[in-house]
Every structure is written in C-alpha cells, then in structure tokens.
Amino acid sequence: MVETLTKSRFGIGTNAPRPDGTAKVSGEFSFSSDLWAENMLWGATLRSPHPHARIISIDTSAALGLSGVEAVITAKDVPGQLTYGLISADQPVFADSVVRYMGEPVAAVAADHPETCRRALDLIEVVYEALPVLSDPEGALDPTVAAIHPDGNLIRHQRIVSGDPDVTGDVVVEDTYVIGMQDQAFLGTESALALPDSDGAGVVMHVATQWLHEDQKQIAACLGLAPERVRLQLGGVGGAFGAREDISLQVHTALLALATRRPIKMQYGRHESFFGHVHRHPATVWMRHHADTSGVIQKIEARFLFDGGAYASTSSAVLINGVTHAQGPYKCDNAVVDGYAVRTNNPPCGAMRGFGVVQACFAHESQMDKIAQALHLDPVEVRLRNAMQQGDRLITGQVIESVAPVQRLIEETRQIPLPPEASPHPDPLSLPGGSGLASEARHVRRGIGWGVSIKNIMYSEGFDDYATARCTLKDGKASLKFATSEVGQGFVTIAQQIARTVLGVDDVDLEAIDTDIGSAGSTSASRQTWMSGGAVDGACRLVRERLFQIVGQQHNVDPLRLVIEEDEIVDPLGAFRVSVREATRDLVITEEFEHHHRPTEDLDENGQGNCHVAFAFVAHRAVVDVDPELGLVKVVQIATTQDVGRALNPLSVLGQIEGGIAQGLGLAVMEEIIVKDGRVLNPSFTDYLLPTTLDAPEVVARLVEEPDPQAPLGAKGVGEPPCISVTPAIVAAIRDAIGRDIPRCPVRPQDICL
Amino acid sequence: MPIYTPTSVREATEIFAENPEAMLLAGGTDFMVEVNFNHRKPSSVINLARVNELKSWHLDTQTSVIRIGATVPFSQFESSEFEQLSPALSHAARTVGSPQIRNTASIGGNLGTCSPAGDSLPVLFALDAQIEIASLQGTRSLSIHDFMLGPKRNALSVGEIVAAITIPVASGFQDYAKVGVRNAMVISIASACFALQDNQCRIALGSVGPTIIRCNEAEKFLQDYITQSSPPDLETIREFSRLAAVAAQPIDDHRSTATYRRHAIEVLARRLAMRSFSL
Numbered sequence A: 001m002v003e004t005l006t007k008s009r010f011g012i013g014t015n016a017p018r019p020d021g022t023a024k025v026s027g028e029f030s031f032s033s034d035l036w037a038e039n040m041l042w043g044a045t046l047r048s049p050h051p052h053a054r055i056i057s058i059d060t061s062a063a064l065g066l067s068g069v070e071a072v073i074t075a076k077d078v079p080g081q082l083t084y085g086l087i088s089a090d091q092p093v094f095a096d097s098v099v100r101y102m103g104e105p106v107a108a109v110a111a112d113h114p115e116t117c118r119r120a121l122d123l124i125e126v127v128y129e130a131l132p133v134l135s136d137p138e139g140a141l142d143p144t145v146a147a148i149h150p151d152g153n154l155i156r157h158q159r160i161v162s163g164d165p166d167v168t169g170d171v172v173v174e175d176t177y178v179i180g181m182q183d184q185a186f187l188g189t190e191s192a193l194a195l196p197d198s199d200g201a202g203v204v205m206h207v208a209t210q211w212l213h214e215d216q217k218q219i220a221a222c223l224g225l226a227p228e229r230v231r232l233q234l235g236g237v238g239g240a241f242g243a244r245e246d247i248s249l250q251v252h253t254a255l256l257a258l259a260t261r262r263p264i265k266m267q268y269g270r271h272e273s274f275f276g277h278v279h280r281h282p283a284t285v286w287m288r289h290h291a292d293t294s295g296v297i298q299k300i301e302a303r304f305l306f307d308g309g310a311y312a313s314t315s316s317a318v319l320i321n322g323v324t325h326a327q328g329p330y331k332c333d334n335a336v337v338d339g340y341a342v343r344t345n346n347p348p349c350g351a352m353r354g355f356g357v358v359q360a361c362f363a364h365e366s367q368m369d370k371i372a373q374a375l376h377l378d379p380v381e382v383r384l385r386n387a388m389q390q391g392d393r394l395i396t397g398q399v400i401e402s403v404a405p406v407q408r409l410i411e412e413t414r415q416i417p418l419p420p421e422a423s424p425h426p427d428p429l430s431l432p433g434g435s436g437l438a439s440e441a442r443h444v445r446r447g448i449g450w451g452v453s454i455k456n457i458m459y460s461e462g463f464d465d466y467a468t469a470r471c472t473l474k475d476g477k478a479s480l481k482f483a484t485s486e487v488g489q490g491f492v493t494i495a496q497q498i499a500r501t502v503l504g505v506d507d508v509d510l511e512a513i514d515t516d517i518g519s520a521g522s523t524s525a526s527r528q529t530w531m532s533g534g535a536v537d538g539a540c541r542l543v544r545e546r547l548f549q550i551v552g553q554q555h556n557v558d559p560l561r562l563v564i565e566e567d568e569i570v571d572p573l574g575a576f577r578v579s580v581r582e583a584t585r586d587l588v589i590t591e592e593f594e595h596h597h598r599p600t601e602d603l604d605e606n607g608q609g610n611c612h613v614a615f616a617f618v619a620h621r622a623v624v625d626v627d628p629e630l631g632l633v634k635v636v637q638i639a640t641t642q643d644v645g646r647a648l649n650p651l652s653v654l655g656q657i658e659g660g661i662a663q664g665l666g667l668a669v670m671e672e673i674i675v676k677d678g679r680v681l682n683p684s685f686t687d688y689l690l691p692t693t694l695d696a697p698e699v700v701a702r703l704v705e706e707p708d709p710q711a712p713l714g715a716k717g718v719g720e721p722p723c724i725s726v727t728p729a730i731v732a733a734i735r736d737a738i739g740r741d742i743p744r745c746p747v748r749p750q751d752i753c754l
Numbered sequence B: 001m002p003i004y005t006p007t008s009v010r011e012a013t014e015i016f017a018e019n020p021e022a023m024l025l026a027g028g029t030d031f032m033v034e035v036n037f038n039h040r041k042p043s044s045v046i047n048l049a050r051v052n053e054l055k056s057w058h059l060d061t062q063t064s065v066i067r068i069g070a071t072v073p074f075s076q077f078e079s080s081e082f083e084q085l086s087p088a089l090s091h092a093a094r095t096v097g098s099p100q101i102r103n104t105a106s107i108g109g110n111l112g113t114c115s116p117a118g119d120s121l122p123v124l125f126a127l128d129a130q131i132e133i134a135s136l137q138g139t140r141s142l143s144i145h146d147f148m149l150g151p152k153r154n155a156l157s158v159g160e161i162v163a164a165i166t167i168p169v170a171s172g173f174q175d176y177a178k179v180g181v182r183n184a185m186v187i188s189i190a191s192a193c194f195a196l197q198d199n200q201c202r203i204a205l206g207s208v209g210p211t212i213i214r215c216n217e218a219e220k221f222l223q224d225y226i227t228q229s230s231p232p233d234l235e236t237i238r239e240f241s242r243l244a245a246v247a248a249q250p251i252d253d254h255r256s257t258a259t260y261r262r263h264a265i266e267v268l269a270r271r272l273a274m275r276s277f278s279l
C-alpha cells in the first residue's frame, strides 16, 4: 500500500518549517481574538450563578434602556432549534425554564463596548428559585433521584462481556481509582466574529473551532437557516485539546449579529472560559484483575462511572472509549465491564485529549503494578508478558489490525538511559517544591514508574468522519484547499509536505480554511494526519495522474512509467525527464478527493463489535523525586517510545510528545477543576495550576516507525498518546518513591504525606 | 479617569490629600488583576512609578538597618549583595511569581495588599520590620505587627502611603521556605520564616491564619537552647516545630486542607531550625 515517496525539499519525513511559525513566534499571527470589523459591536453572555435553579422571570428592560446597548436576547429569541449538542441536542442555546449548571448561559447582549456589555449584564434581572443540586454521580444512578433533564440522568450505559465471565485467577487485585476534572486550558480563549449578510438572512462567521462543518450544522439549526446561509471561516486558533468540539459562543454571536444587523465580536476571558467549555470527565473506576501465577491476565472486571455534568456533549462516546480500552495494551480473553455516563449539575464534560482512555489507562496501569507487586515481579516484566500484538482480539471481539509494537515500545523505553543519580548538592530549583526552597537533597526520594497505553484513532461506532481536500497545480505551484482546523497541531505543515513530495513542487499555497469545501471532520481523535492527510494525498495523486497523462501524451511516453523525482517528472526506464515547473506551464489541474476510513460498527448489548478504526500505542517511564514529608514532587525525566507508524515531520511529532507529556503531568500532580456542590472553586490560572518550566521534566523520546498498512501515508495520529500513559507512569513513580498506594490523580501533597 | 504621576513622596501625599478616593498604583500586579476582575473600580489613580526616592534600598552601616523604598521590586532582593544582608527576604523574594512578576511587583504592594499569603510578610514579621508611612501630615512609623490587621486589611488611613520598610541586617541565620502545589509561580499554602536575630529566635508563619502569625510559645521554647554552646538536639527541634504548628490557625479551602497546612508548618519549622543549627 505505502509506496516509497521520493523526498523533495521539505517533503514528507523532513522537519519542514511551519508556514505559520514565524508569525506565531513574532506575535504577528492573527488569532480569532484579534478579529475586528468596521462598525462592530461586542457581545457578552449572562450566566447562571446557580448550579440548579428554576428561572422564574427574566427582565431585560433596564439593560435595553442602557445607552450603547443594541440588543438583549434570551431563549425566546432563538428562531430555530432551541437546543444543540454534538451527539444529542440536549443543551439549550439559552436556559429556558431551568439552569442546570453554574455558568449556563441565560441571555446575551450586544453593545458598543465590552464595558457597556458588562453593565448591561448587571442590569438584566433574573429571578431564580434554587433547586436541589445533584452533584454526586452515584446519586445520578439512583432511580429514586429526580431527573434533572427531560432525557433523564443516565446518559448511557454500556456493558462488555467477553469470553468466560466466571474465570478466576490465582492472583486477584482490585481498587477504585478516582480521576479529577482536568481543563484543556488552551491559551487562546473562545472568540468569534459574526458578520450578517446584507439581507439579514445569513451570516459569515470567523471562529476558532475544531470542526467548521459541525459548527455550521449546529449553528444553522439553531438559527433556523439553511446551512449554506451560515458560512464559517477558521479564526486563528490558540489551542483546542477537545474544548472546541462543542459549540460555545457561536450561536449567541450569530444571533446578536442577525438581531442588530451589525458585526458582532464575542470573546471570553479566562474566568468565563472555565464556564464556557466542557472539561475532561472526572471518573471513578473500579477494576479487578485476575492473573495466573506468572502474571498473565486471566480476566478483567471493571465498573466505570463518568460524570458528564449537566449536558450530554460527547459523554456517550467518551464512555465507549473508556470501557473498550479497559484492558489497556494487554491481551485479555475474559472480561466483564460496565460503564455509565451520567448527568449531574456539575460542569458539562466532553472531549479532551485522550477522550475516555485517560481514565481507563490510569486504572489499568495502576492495576498492572498491583499484579507485579503481588507476584514480586518487575513492573516491566508483567507488562511484557501481557503485551498485545497485531492480530490479537480485544474484549469487544475486534481484532487489532493496526501495527501493535507494544513489546518493542516497552523494550526501547527501558533502554533509554536513566537520568543521573540525584546530586547531593543540587540546584535548589530542581528539587521538589522548586522555587519554594522547602526541600533539601536529603529529604528527597526517587521513584520510577511505568505506563503503557493503547488509543483508538478516528471516530468510532459506525461514524463516517471523512475528510475532503482539493489540490490545484499551476505553473509549478500547488495550492491546497481543505476545511481542516489548524489548532496548532501543524496540519498546515504536513499538508504542504505531502503536496511537495507527491507533486515535486516547492511552493504550496494554502487557501483559506472555511466551509467552501466539503467537511474535513474534526481536529480530534488524533485523526487529521490520517484523514485530512489522506485526503490531501489523494487529491495530489489525482492531480499527478492527470499530469502524467498530459505529459505522456505530449512527449509520447507511457504515463504509467512516469514518476516524480525531486522536482522533475522522470521515466526511470528511459531518458525522458522534464521539470514539473516546465511541464505545468499554462496548465491548471484541479482535483478533489474525499478520504473515508473503513467502516466501523456499533457495539451490541454485550459490547461486541468492530467499533474502532485503528489504534496507536505508547510507553512511558517516569522518574520522579518526591519529598515524602511535604508531599511535593519534581518529575525528573520522562522516557517514552511512541508507535507513530511513520513520522511525517519528526520535529512536529516531538512537539506533540513534549506538549502531551506536560499535559499528562498536569493531570498527574496539579491540574484539577475543584467542584463543590456544583460550584467551580478555582476558575482562574491563579488556582487552576498548569505546569511551568520548573515543573516540566526532561523528555527523552524515541519513535517506532512501522508504517501502518491501513494508514494512507503509513502515519498514525500522534496527538493523544503522549498524554495518556504518562499520568499513571508519574503516579506509579510517586508510589514507588514513597512505598504507598495512591488511587487518585491528580496526586495532592496530602495524598503523599498524610 | 485622572492618573497622577508624582515625582516625589511629598507630591504624592499632596495629590492623595486632594483626592482621597484615589488609588495607589505600584507594580500593578495585584491592582490590575483586581481591575480586570472588576473588583476594583478606580476613579483616579496615583502612579508611583516616577517617585525615585521610593525605588531604591539603602544600608545604614552605622545602625545595620536596611531601609527599603516601597516600590523596590522583588527582583532587586535576589542580588547576592542583598542576599548577604537579608537572606530570608532574598529567598522570600525568589519564591514570588515569575521573573516577569518579580521585575515589577513591589514590597510596598505586598504590604498594600496585605494577604496572609504575601511572601515578604512572614519575613517582615520575623524581623519586626518598621513601616514608614507618609501623608500630608508627615511621616509615622508603625511596627509590622500593628500594620497588618487581617486578611487584606492594613492600618493605612486615607491619604497614607507606605514610603519605606526598615529591617535589621541579618545577625544570624535566617531563611524562608514556602509550600505550593507547583514548583514555581504559585500562591503559598503554607510558609515560614525562621531567624536568629540578635540571638533571639523568631518564627513567623504565612498562609495559615488571618494575618501572619508569630509563634511566641515556640520561640520561647527554643530560646532557652540558643545561647547554649551546643546546638539543641533533634527532640528539642521537634518540640519546637510542634509548637509552631500548634500556633497555626489554618483553614480548609480549594487550595489545600487545614490538616495539611498545619502538617506543612511543622515540617517547615523543623527544617528551617535544623538548617539554622547546621543539623
């Protein structure tokens, strides 16, 4: 399937520079928050201060009376569908009769200045009657607890029964693991600019999103417009990590633009952003592993409880990812797994890098260490003995057709040299607690931990998340058109590299990323290199085929004999050779291609079915220094080997690895949205802590490049795996250092020392 | 909104007297955060950036007193010259925020905000710092113990400006340590300054009470051992740190728990005391 592609300058396999790189580092890149239009108004959102309340009345008259205010809108001003949602449309554009989470939008205003907006919001009078708050996800499973939403409190239940459920093992280990609520914490907060059409019956939107066409569909439905009357352009995106899969301010901005017939800009600050997007699901995972005396897994039992918060978002898909990855990258014939995603009055949760697998992985990796401990085995050994291989069957019955070099990943990671022993006179900043200067070398103990993971890539359960791309070749220059959201991951670079290699050109223009072409699917699920990369590759190949035909005809060479070498068209069997530039003079060739992955299936009631497209694997080894008395941690080194299929841009891959590790480290030791009785207690970067440079470890990364035959370019997605098993690896290293069990992440100081 | 930019303390106090509703702006690292969150709505601002006499510190070698102008940013305390004179304040300064913050955040601003988590404050409490306060009426001097009244409450009256802070040059061991859940740029969840000043044992705690807490019992207990020729034994130091932890009045909040904070104080007190006796 994968032919060897010739390398042109900055083609596939090179560290081609990002087309947006210079602008981004010099501050000239235009993010969506930089958007501006003549005669523009500002929009702002009024949010519920209550996690659960009935709305008795809303009085907007005083706000409307404020000078500078041009519109105030509420639920009754939504002309189309009143609700939206990625999988089920259960979330109101504006709360109508009830608010179900703290921060739920109730109204929006448009005014001449953000400050006027703020004053107007203060003038909207909403009378609430507080309702009992359902904050305990276990409570949501209790049938006697009143439903907080017409769709009920259970979002989805999925059971997996595989093999013989009655098998038992010689060794049985179990625990209940808790994973906290993580925020994506992208740096560019939500923002959009909406420009109404002059006839007032359509809108053009510039928005930072992960999936233009899905936004378009949902916005159009709520506006009651045909999708083609809602045209979307990608605003400069400052990170996403899943938080831009759901609609946030899109419909509000568009409604205000249509109501005022003026351009509207909306932008969240950091505080509002914490309430404006979904978070990673907090989860409670009980697992029991049965193993034989050599540590080989006999059976897995598990129960997952994902807190979806007030609205469904992608909870049902997150749940499926969790339960179907319960076994981790290990063989297992027998399993009984139950998973629930439930509704509460907590903040809505949805997509975040790792999507359900992060929670599963924290549990199964903690369990692997428990098996090792019970049998006095090395944690590496127990993983090697169970490592999955290509051709193995998952607990869903699906056969792993992807390349699955799990053993090799573990072995290669083990070979990465450990960091030097802790120095007796270290730089104080390198100790646990860093700049707090609380620890000394003598207080520190070192630990080592492991984490290995499997992650599905692309969408699952029968979803055809195809991608579209168009390629035009003219005068030795290619240009590419696609609707693929560039959120910082570097697809724009990869796309250029593909075109350079396939077509033998140096210059590849990128056309505007908007809805004037077919969907590219979402920039999530580690899927764009595979899917949009496949579409760009397909379109470029179609163009090349036509070019060869034309050139063959002109020069009387069999087009089938032609290939691209560097920047020339060559007949390797004859003497014919012409430069691409020469050959394309006065020619314009355009082709469009849709890439579809192979179809997948739904799971049946026993959780059986080929529900996933493909899988990627990674191994992490963490070395941490812990101050056991104060419970402070410094992650010293992360060694990792990742199954990437093929590194189209090795530097870009490394960027994903280092960034993902920082994010996984955050979940391991500090990042948590703290929610009490439905209220978020730390919606700011003062108290929601992200790793700083003093927290970031040395990263030593190796890549395993075994091209995946299913992947259009042999390349697997690399975005999510780096952040998944690094979290359990770090927590395992902490346990190793202190010789104590910790069943939760993030690990707080008191979990270590009290 | 008028923004006044005086060039002398005198001028600043005059402007302040005429505009009692005005708010003082130093490095802005608390001020601007509050403005952005709409917690502070200034109608006029007195910007202290051009008042040169507030921008530097001086050592009086005769009295061995360091006089620090209110707008001296924390980065200045990081110099080795300053570290030798006051290791505790230097190390406390190093724990503040990030390089960007330390380049602008001032010690006077730390006093203006007067948060129990303010990192310079335990040091000022341990060293019995004097706060020089200027107003149109003249200058008065107040002990730090009388200056800080509660969480984010101080003894400044309308029209008063913190002009300077005076602390003694270190005459013995002193150090500061802080616990936060991140290795940099973090609000303290417990901190302590320990000093042996003029052969007096001093320990002050941050983030574990409505104000900074001086641990009198613990200080008295250890004092008996300080003048002796041999250092206190481990048991004594343990008792000292236990007494320090008893003095703490921590609470549960989203940053930590009272139990952990008290525990951390015990550990910090013990470690600092051990460092002081080179144990």
Ligand SMILES: Cc1cc2nc3c(=O)[nH]c(=O)nc-3n(C[C@H](O)[C@H](O)[C@H](O)COP(=O)(O)OP(=O)(O)OC[C@H]3O[C@@H](n4cnc5c(N)ncnc54)[C@H](O)[C@@H]3O)c2cc1C
Binding pocket: B023, B024, B025, B026, B027, B028, B029, B030, B031, B032, B033, B048, B070, B071, B095, B096, B097, B098, B101, B104, B105, B106, B107, B108, B109, B110, B111, B112, B113, B117, B118, B119, B120, B156, B160, B161, B162, B163, B185, B186, B187, B188
């Ligand atoms: C990212 C970040 C990290 C931070 N990290 C820390 C930290 O680790 N430790 C810590 O202690 N603090 C920290 N802070 C808080 C802040 O930096 C400190 O409190 C700093 O000392 C404030 O000084 P400033 O010069 O910026 O004061 P400003 O913000 O200008 O003023 C603060 C207050 O003091 C008043 N004021 C200023 N000067 C005077 C004066 N001369 N007389 C009377 N009143 C005055 C102002 O009116 C205002 O009320 C952090 C802040 C940020 C934004």
